[in-house]
Amino acid sequence: RDGGPLTVARLRLDEIAGITGGTILQGPPERSFESYGIDSRRAAPGGLFFAVRGKRDGHDFVADAAGNGAAGAVIARPVDVADPSFGLVLVGDTVAALQALARDVLARRPARVVGVTGSVGKTTTKEFTAALLAPRYRVLKSEGNYNNHLGLALSLLRLGCDDAIAVLEMGMSAPGEIRALTRIAPPDVAVITNVSPVHLEFFAGLEEIALAKREILDGARPGATAVLNGDDPMVMAVSGGFAGRKVLFGRSAACDVRAEALAAKGFDGFEIALRYGRESGRVTLPCLNEASVADFLAAAGVCLALGLVLDEIVPVVPALRPFAMRGAVVETAGGVRVYDDSYNSNPQALEAALASLAGLPAGRKVAVLADMLELGEGGPDFHRRAGETLAGAGWDVLVAVGLLAAHIADGAADAGTPPGAIHRFADAGAAAAAIAGIVRDGDLVLVKGSRGMRMEAVVEALRARGME
Structure with missing residues (x-):
């Protein structure tokens, strides 16, 4: 299940106040919400708006959210809304409140979390993973590049009772950010696609970037599986102390999921001789950039970690496509x-x-x-x-x-x-x-x-x- 507005988790105003430690200022306590957002322009009818302070202060746009159909807001300072039925919950920190709701929703659901991080290929790996898992599981995936402390929380508020897997992208531009995301959604399967020179403006070098990526392993659930790029020395170095199961992907012989041979087929993509645990087969990945092969292998590694057999993923591969604006x-x-x-x-x-x-x-x-x-x-x-x-x-x-x-x-x-x-x-x-x-x-x-x-x-x- 993917796409569409950020809806599913149904929460009452009094539940929201209880979970967030907030106070209801107005509105009926029994009013329920199943749509959540931080952009007043995209407020859904009957939805809940979080007044987040960023480049602009969301409190200045609560009235706009109400005008666009929102039925309530979570705020950190009083605001005036003329309609007394419009729900208002006052909290100490609206971002913390959003994250608390997300944690609560996840705790009440049986879904396992697949967390995906890395310097390159996170979104494509997330998309491929969700597609490959979909024939067996009902899958929620994070929307677009909803990979920060706000987007990940909003994605979790779409989690339904029948969703078995949540595939969540976890991005960062500074140390500590991924660890914070794992406090919201600790992964059952943690993926590191690679470590490469990005965000160097905020890091002293690749080693610091690798340590920041390792936070996804440090914040994983007990008994979690790590899906790791076996061809990336930095990934292998920082994951050395991880005590759980490891599934390696790449080209080298040590990888559990690997491309044993690769042939370019022009605009048809790449033909891959695929080793998948103890199984092997051939697939054609319809992507023009060879970098997408590594993203596919990472996604297949998640499938292996979750117990899928090769015959379950092979029929899906011809339909895999790069995400918009990413190839x-x-x-x-x-x-x-x-x-x-x-x-x-x-x-x-x-x-x-x-x-x-x-x-x-x-x-x-x-x-x-x-x-x-x-x-x-x-x-x-x-x-x-x-x-x-x-x-x-x-x-x-x-x-x-x-x-x-x-x-x-x-x-x-x-x-x-x-x-x-x-x-x-x-x-x-x-x-x-x-x-x-x-x-x-x-x-x-x-x-x-x-x-x-x-x-x-x-x-x-x-x-x-x-x-x-």
Whole structure:
């Protein structure tokens, strides 16, 4: 079960007050809620709004939530709502209240938790895992990238009595954040996809990132299983002290779930000779980026940990697809294929995409690459090396977007990409305005950049190309 509004757990106003240690200021105690949110613009009819303080103070939008249909709010300071039937629960901390409700809902459900973390591939692994488990179990998965202290709690409030598995993405950008998530939802199965250079602005090095990822193991339930990337030395090092069962995935012979052979099949994806515990078989994963193979192996590792046999997952593989903005292929006018990886970027993920897509048949290969953010002092060097990789892989055209991406352009130029094949833009809006004049019919276009660069604007411009 996935998609749709954040609804399911039905809680009364007096229950909410009791669980959160709050006080009912107004509204009938018996009023019940089964929809929860933190965005007043998306308040569902009859839902409960949490007035969270962030860049803006949610208390200033309680009236808007009510106007959009919400029937109650959890607040940390008094607010005026004219309708006396509108429920108001006063608490000390609205975020803590949201998390307390999520913990309570999980404690009252029989569902096992699969927690997924890692530097790269969390969302795709989460999506693949939920899809592979769905034929046997009723599965809840976290919505989109709902992977922080708010999103994970909201996801759990969708947990139904008949959900057997909750597949939850657990993200972080600082030490302690994953540990906090495991206090809300301690995993029965804890997945670490990999450790790579992301968020280096907030860490001294890869070792610190690895220790932060290890928090998912430290916060797992007693008797939990760890599903670990057996090819990643950092993952293996930090998981050494984990006392529970380990399921390894990867390419090496020591992995319980592994790709024993891999063959690229163009736009059909990758054919995998799969070893799955004591079983083996062949599957074709319909993804263009070889990095998705590791995400699939991680998901298969979860299935092995939960006791599924190979015959249960093989029929599902042909239907697996990358998540929107994370490797989805967009077909546009003139036979242009857009590999939309615009949601985020980091050095390892970019290198994998450049290497995998370079071998696909196309008129030209065009890379539209924006800044990779939060890399700290090494940011310029990471970008320059990406340009060198692009040139070495034989990409025909580079569109560099942003100040840091200028270093990608410099690296590509120094490595042999012709100056006339390099285009530089200050931001995504400028690149989007020019992209139709750069791309030709039959091109394959990779679009990738950090979330803050908003590269979906370029994808939308490519969708519109030829439709005027």
